[in-house]
Amino acid sequence: MTIFKGIILFLLLCFLFSTIYTSSHPNTLLCNQIEKHALLSFKHALTDLGNRLSSWSAKEDCCGWNGVRCHNITGKVIELHLHNPCSSGFLEISCNLLNFSLGGKVSPALLQLEFLNYLDLSWNDFGGAPIPSFLGSMQSLRYLNLYHASFGGLIPPQLGNLSNLHSLYLGGYSSHQPQLYVENLGWISHLSSLKYLHMPEVDLHKEVHWLEFTSMLPSLSKLYLDDCNLDNMSPSLGYVNFTSLTVLHLSFNHFNHEIPNWLFNLTTSLLQLDLRYNSLKGHIPSTILELRYLNSLDLSQNQLIGQIPEHLGQLKHLEYLSLGYNSFDGPIPSSLGNLSSLISLCLHGNRLNGTLPSSLWLLSNLQTLMIGNNSLADKITEVHFNKLPKLKKLHMSSPSLIFKVKSNWVPPFQLEYLQMSSCKMGPKFPTWLQTQTSLGSLDISKSGIKDIAPTWFWKWASHIDRLIDLSDNQISGNLSGVLLNNTYIDLSSNCFTGELPRLSPQVFALKMANNSFSGSISPFLCQKLNGKSFLRILDMSTNSLSGELPHCWTYWQSLSRLNLGNNNLSGEIPDSMASLFRLTALHLNNNSLSGDIPPSLRNCIFLGLLDLGDNKFSGNIPSWMGEWTTLMVLSLRSNRLIGTIPPQICQLSSLIILDFADNSLSGTIPKCFNNFSLMTTIGTEDDAFSFFEYYSGAENYENLMLVMKGKASEYKSILKLVRTIDLSSNGLWGSIPPEISNLSRLQSLNLSFNHLVGSIPDKMGSLEALESLDLSRNHLSGEIPQSMKNLTFLNHLGLSYNNFSGRIPSSTQLQSFDALSYIGNPELCGPPLTKNCTKDEESQGMDAIDEDEEGHEMPWFYISMGLGFIVGFWGVCGALFFKKACRYAYFQFLYDVKDWVHVAIAIRWNRLRNNLRTSFIHFSYFNEKKNYLPHFKILKAKRKMMKNTNNNNLSILS
Ligand SMILES: *[C@@H]1O[C@H](CO)[C@@H](O)[C@H](O)[C@H]1NC(C)=O
Ligand SMILES: *[C@@H]1O[C@H](CO)[C@@H](O)[C@H](O)[C@H]1NC(C)=O
Ligand SMILES: *[C@@H]1O[C@H](CO)[C@@H](O)[C@H](O)[C@H]1NC(C)=O
Ligand SMILES: *[C@@H]1O[C@H](CO)[C@@H](O)[C@H](O)[C@H]1NC(C)=O
Secondary structure: OHHHHHHHHHHHHHHHHHHHHHHHOOOOOOOOHHHHHHHHHHHHHEEEOOOOOOOOOOOOOHHHOOOEEEOOOOOOEEEEEOOOHHHOOOOOOOOOHHHHOEEEOOOHHHHHOOOOOEEEOOOOOOOOOOOOHHHHHOOOOOEEEOOOOOOOEEOOHHHHHOOOOOEEEOOOOOOOOOOEEOOOHHHHHHOOOOOEEEOOOOEOOOOOOHHHHHOOOOOOOEEEOOOOOOOOOOOOOOOOOOOOOOEEEOOOOOOOOEOOHHHHHOOOOOOEEEOOOOOOEOOOOHHHHHOOOOOEEEOOOOOOEEEOOHHHHHOOOOOEEEOOOOEEEEOOOHHHHHOOOOOEEEOOOOEEEEOOOHHHHHOOOOOEEEOOOOEEOEEEOHHHHOOOOOOOEEEOOOOOEEEOOOOOOOOOOOOOEEEOOOOEOOOOOOHHHHHOOOOOEEEOOOOOOOOEOOOOHHHHHOOOOOEEEOOOOOOEEEOOOOEEOOOEEEOOOOEEEEOOOEEOOOOOEEEOOOOEEEEEOHHHHOOOOOOOOOOOEEEOOOOEEEEEOOOOHHHHOOOOEEEOOOOEEEEOOOHHHHHOOOOOEEEOOOOEEEEOOOHHHHHOOOOOEEEOOOOEEEEEOOHHHHHOOOOOEEEOOOOEEEOOOOHHHHHOOOOOEEEOOOOOOOOEOOOOHHHOHHHHOOOOHHHHHHHHHHHHOOOOOOOEEEEEOOEEEEEOOOHHHOOEEEOOOOOOEOEOOHHHHHOOOOOEEEOOOOOOEOOOOHHHHHOOOOOEEEOOOOOOEEEOOHHHHHOOOOOEEEOOOOEEEEEOOOOHHHHHOOHHHOOOOOEEEOOOOOOOOOHHHHHHHHHHHHHHHHOOOHHHHHHHHHHHHHOOHHHHHHHHHOOHHHOOOOHHHOOOHHHHHHHHHHHHHHHHHOOHHHHHHOOOHHHHOOOOOOHHHHHHHHHHHHHHHHHOOHHHHO
């Protein structure tokens, strides 16, 4: 019996197996020959570097080809899935998008695929070619995806003939110009079946009726028009007739009006609304309650004001609410505690005050809670978190939040992201961190910790893959032998001692400035790395490091910013530093380095900042420095340099700071300083600086010691606004070249302690931005030019110990200095000096005034005074302090254009792929560190940078 049963079972199994087998292998189904040839012609017109279409060969059944799908009965080709397989990962360096891009020409042979209803060519690279207009004749198409395929130019209106289309994806970032654009969107209203329209980054600014046309689509359910240069979302017809819209994404545009009312007519349909990164104004209207099924709302990064409306708590379906980075004030409404479905709540970066409502701590589904960077004041203890077991992201940075938990606290959650900068959690080191095993990013900077880093800490921290920021505490400990392997590490301004730690290759930025690390720097720089280092930023300034710079720089070729200033380093700059050709900022100041400025540095052609000040460098200033056309800041002060100032220096047209003070330079001042165009013209600054900023990072600015107005001080965030020339304390002779008076943006000019002769150039008053002028201790003579009365910003003046003569011109400014500014000039007279002028001197002075007033310069002075006022040094600086957007950083990756494109794409993709939902919870490493510069700005800066690099020598990059 059992045998019989067994046989039946066996037969049954065989039967089952064979049916499954045959049905899954419809090998009776051979593709149509015409279609096969069409596909082969299509393939031949394409370029296929990654050999993705290798299965497409004449011999085989085309229905089995990679990416081809046929109808299971007719055998006709119905779908082509040819998106780049590398498109899905974020920063997956192992899969390089470019290597797997299809390109070349899209052949009209596709027209022969009569039944094609699905065409996906996304994430390829068609080199900026226009979208082929014949696609408009492919009547069967229901799905067309050309997203991020580097098509460019005008979108062909013929696409409007695709009456069966229900999904259309165009746009995406392209490294080719022109970007896709639309002049008239009328064609879109013919796509009567369209449900899904995705056109981010398509330039729509010429089409003022975009809203009208898109709202004519009766089935449209999802609309994505992010970063489309749109500037108005008020309907031109007075009403909008979307009937079934569920998802509306209009982020990264330029809307600068109030939130329009028509949105609130989408009462029953709208589920997702994304308006972040615009300039929306006004309050959140109470009509928002009409959107009663709203599931996610993102209004972050706008200019909305007023209180967060209490009634938001009635939108019961909300899971994602983001109001971050606006100007909301007042308290967090306690009604938000009613939103029991809430998964993500982002209110950071506003002006909210008061305490945290207790209802907030009952939102037990919460995974993301971002309330930092407000004026909230509260004491938070472990009790608050009892009901938040799902919490993954917590942002509570705020100086008035106190976070006090027991040392043996075991939190109910496992965090992935913790941002508690400036939150008071010290003085003990937070031991509860040890319970968190999934943390990817930890920022407890400025949190008042005054303790030894516990022994478990470094081993535990090695599991944090992205960011670890302990800066600005008083944490001590010895890091000798510790291996650091987080992407971004900031230990600056603490009390760490011992030798430098070891580093794994994936570290991108290491900042250990302002600690007490000691010992030779060689073991660190010459350590055996487990592969090619990605280190871009290394800041070990202000420690007690000693020894010579070793010859190991070839290990660190990706370095972009290197700061070894304020240590005890000695010896010469080794030749191997020539391998640091990507350097944009090099600080070796205030050490005991000696020898010539070596030719090896000539390789660093992207330098934006070079600070070799306060060392013992000798020899001449090399004339090849003129090749660093991106150099903005050059300080060689307080060394032992001799010889003349090479005129090639004038080729550094981007220079804003030139400091050769306190050397033994001789010869004359070159007459070509008027080539420093950022010191002469207004308007080019932003362009030039985006280049510099990108290169040198701005989140933590480059710093530089400058001596201005007789005081040495460190300049950081405002460095880019400084314009100064300091040639003081050298042995320069000759006269002051009149060309210097063209530097109308110069704020400080110091030529003191030299052997200069002749008179002050007549037009010195054209330096209308000048705040500090020091010409003391020279052999200058003649009268003080009348034009200097126009120096309205001057607040530091040194003319002492020269041979000036005549009356000091009278102006509120020139008389406001005390006599010390003028002493040591026996022939000088008039206030503020006590010496009265004789008749002779008097009349000379009057003549000069007459001459000047006849001169045609006068009206110009008045105009420029106004400008001078606007760009006034401190005025601008003040503004800068408040400009969050200036704090961008980290995208140092990329002189390597390939890398660059890859990252840009990945970021873009990441942003756009993530619909609103994930955008709340996804914080890329780059984003989470206090950077909120809109991505499109970064990209624009980068596009600019690419243009710049294209002009430079690209060949060395690859
Ligand atoms: C053929 O495809 C259609 C949908 O395209 C599907 O519904 C049907 O089940 C398929 N038939 C077989 C035999 O696989
Ligand atoms: C709005 O759209 C619906 C459906 O497409 C249509 O029936 C109605 O007439 C439209 N209303 C207006 C005012 O255009
Ligand atoms: C909202 O809908 C009402 C009718 O339901 C209509 O009268 C009004 O014009 C619409 N408002 C907008 C801005 O579309
Ligand atoms: C919050 O700020 C407003 C003004 O912005 C002020 O009137 C109010 O008193 C503040 N509330 C608290 C609790 O500080």
